[in-house]
Amino acid sequence: METRAFQKIYTKLTQITKATCSLNATGVGYDELAMVNGRLAQVVKIIGNTVTLQVFGGTEGIPTNAEVTFLGKAPTLKVSDDLAGRFFNAYGEPIDGGPAVEGEEREIGGPSVNPVRRKQPSELIATGIAGIDLNNTLVSGQKIPFFADPDQPFNQVMAMVALRAKTDKIILGGMGLTNDDYLFYKNVFDNAGALDRIISFVNTTENPPVERLLVPDMALTAAEYFAVDKNQSVLVLLTDMTLYADALSIVSNRMDQIPSKDSMPGSLYSDLAKIYEKAVQFPAGGSITIIAVTTLSGGDITHAIPDNTGYITEGQLFLRRDTDIGKVIVDPFRSLSRLKQLVIGKKTREDHPQVMNAAVRLFADAANAKTKLENGFDLTDYDERSLNFAKDYSNKLLAIDVNIDIDEMLNTGWNLFNKHFKPEEVGIKKELADKYWPKE
Amino acid sequence: MSTKGKVKGIIANLVIVKADGPVSQNEICFIQLGGTGLMAEVIKVIGEDAYVQVFESTRNLKIDDEVSFTGHMLEVTLGPGILSKNYDGLQNDLDKMKGVFLKRGEYTSALDDDKEWDFKPLAKPGDKVTAGDWLGEVDENGMPHKIMVPFAYTGSYQVKSVAGEGKYKIKNTVAVLIDTDNKDVEVSMVQKWPVKVPIRAFKEKPRPYKLLETGVRTIDTLNPIVEGGTGFIPGPFGCGKTVLQHAISKQAEADIVIVAACGERANEVVEIFTEFPELEDVRTGKKLMERTTIIANTSNMPVAAREASVYTAMTLGEYYRSMGLKVLMLADSTSRWAQALREMSNRLEELPGPDAFPMDLPAIISNFYSRAGYVILNNGETGSITFIGTVSPAGGNLKEPVTESTKKAARCFYALAQPRADSKRYPAVDPIDSYSKYLEYPEFSEYIEKTISDKWIDQVNKAKTILQRGKETYEQINILGDDGVPVDYHVTFWKSEVIDFIILQQDAFDKIDQSTPVERQEYMLESLLDLCNTDFKFESFTEVDNYFKRIINQYKQMNYSEFKSEKFNNFEKELQSIIEERRVA
């Protein structure tokens, strides 16, 4: 980043911590950027003449006589159609060897949409994965994370979802991506011939963790450009938000803030909400949909990061290995799409809500039967049937390798009900059962 | 001369201002930033330094930027035109703002100065009046909106004149009062009131006792709330707090509904914006939006304004209560409000209480809940604010400060249970843990005896006992195995399942099932208790499951049908014949 010619240069740091440094300076604006010995930093606190800077690249090796200059602006991104097909780092600088992008310079982390100007999301996003489309239908303008342990193939599923979803742009915000996963995304997008509608902002594990804090805002500023200025539908992929939150805690702990649960800053909810709430359906037709990844440790969703995320997002997609069928499934109990009501049975066939609920209820019966079995009790005929149903249901619908359209998912559901149960055991509204229950 | 100041320190939205004169706690000031004023509230004063929380982003703010103090606390504007409005937490009219994005420092007026209202006088010259007394009324969306002696007027006044029937704008003078010094005081239709101060223009606040029908069976039948009552809905994310609150806001028999979307999702507010202008209030035939005001301070809007939003909503509620109306106020989620307090308290480096929440959190919460209630106004009329808040406990653990503090303040507890939500038993209100203290009020029993029946409370308790026994039996079956217990155990368990499926569970998205009038609830409870009192004959436990599933299925079809319609009656007949199959005479 260039500095302005007449800029005052400060050379005396008064304090250095792992992620921040302080100095005496005047005329500095809150949130303003600065360079500390060539590293980008941002103003996070001003008390009188003392300015505290958060150094994105970390403070390793920063001396007390480091050169500090202020850039007179908050972080920005230059936006134009030329962003398409390009790979950038957390600062919005190209990392694909191409030229810098020219365009209008916009501050990242801009204002929120006036809630009365939002449109209610109503466009279904089909992925072909029944664990999503049937049980947890996605809608444009929605924000939803995958909750998954680090060993789950969430990046693969997310790439698949992104490519199948019919959106104008896909923006990848990678935070703490391993180089391998970065190359994986690059290859998948390349092979799909989709590179021209993809924009990536990537912070890999090789980059300093605090830099990640810029990634979601960079990605979303680009998203707002395409969604607002160009009325396009934009899908933003954010992976891994747990690593983003970890970076937040590094900074806040260095600033002596009182941590709340799990050493996370007390503002974690608001910090995450500011990002996720950028998902929106605009009145003029553009939309921003956010699919994120929140990695869990040992499946624990009560940890502050997934917990706060769950309170913000419109549902979550929970990936888990189903040992009965040896495949990864979208767990129907813990997954939820809260916007599905807006489309199921409306944009999809009328029987969708009831088939979905009935199947999940029967799957729950199977889970109870399984507990009985594990506790050494005899199973009833119904228990046996529900266990068999569960296996079929996992294989034919819940597994992430399923790729069929929604009508076919519903038909599969009815066939499984018919195969294993009597209509009264399934408990679906009579009109629907009369119409859709397979006739022998 | 009003006090001025200069910025001395900035930590996110906490700004330290050096003031050149007197400032008071909770005073509002404006910080000048490049031509716009950012609104802020004083939350602490040390010497000349006023610590203010800014209701906006402080990006680009600099040391020495100018500040001007206003001499008053955060106020709302009260007058006709509040209904159907969408406000932010500071009562800015969101619809009046330009553009798709919110602009920092853009404040819009809460009411419409140019709209004309049909005024009718209620007081006459010579009347003695005090704050809150009715001088006249205008028609606001079909609601009699009283024009009152402003709440800020202390002492007593004499009415000199009241405007005659006619059309007036809110700022027109509609009455002239004479104060004790014999001076004329002109009263218009608009007044201001500080949100953090309760409006106390009423004679007394007796214990509430009248059932407030919500149409939600698990509330009305099992744990009823009353007009002027308080309740809260804690639950882990995704368990149905918002859906339940929306259901209540649509169906409850209230005159006025105030929804405070406090730090939650914008799309959920959009849902209200989209649906309420279309949906009808079955009691009045008017659109729901006409009786509703929305305070939207969603999670991405400024945190300090989020803290203010619940007070703004409560003050609007108190205003309408003073008109003798039944107000229902909902806040989703009060935890976000508490978190806003926590963020600020941490920035102020106050000594933290449990989970880093401010030490006085319990007091703040109970103070807030105490503003709800049923009141008898000075003229003998009654009004009420029923308040139901949601709580979002961290990690879903109810042993956390916000839940525990709220439990002490609210009288109804609707605990949402994760396992119920996981198995899609919506609304996921736990029938055993939840309670309504109002069931213990003798006033309430008396009222119910008169309005529903003298058997009702007894029946409700029976239903609760059946649910409790069902749960215990289920645990026994799980320990001892299906055939390790007598067949009777299965019957007991399944009878409780019928009550669970037919009363507790309710499909919020089905046109008919979503709202059940009390009359219908009474009918169904009676029918279910009859079923539970019936003896059935079974050879083995395997027959029990299937049989009761058929019964549940039949009842469910009834729930999905118009009450006492032909369809309903047919399902009921079929149900009777299923019951006869195994009934022991």
Ligand SMILES: Nc1ncnc2c1ncn2[C@@H]1O[C@H](COP(=O)(O)OP(=O)(O)OP(=O)(O)O)[C@@H](O)[C@H]1O
């Ligand atoms: N009564 C109901 N009938 C059918 N579905 C329901 C019902 N209640 C809740 N749900 C389902 O549960 C989802 C989550 O509900 P809701 O948004 O009310 O949860 P919440 O408790 O408010 O969560 P959060 O704390 O994250 O805001 C809904 O989107 C819906 O799918």
Ligand SMILES: [Mg+2]
């Ligand atoms: Mg909610």
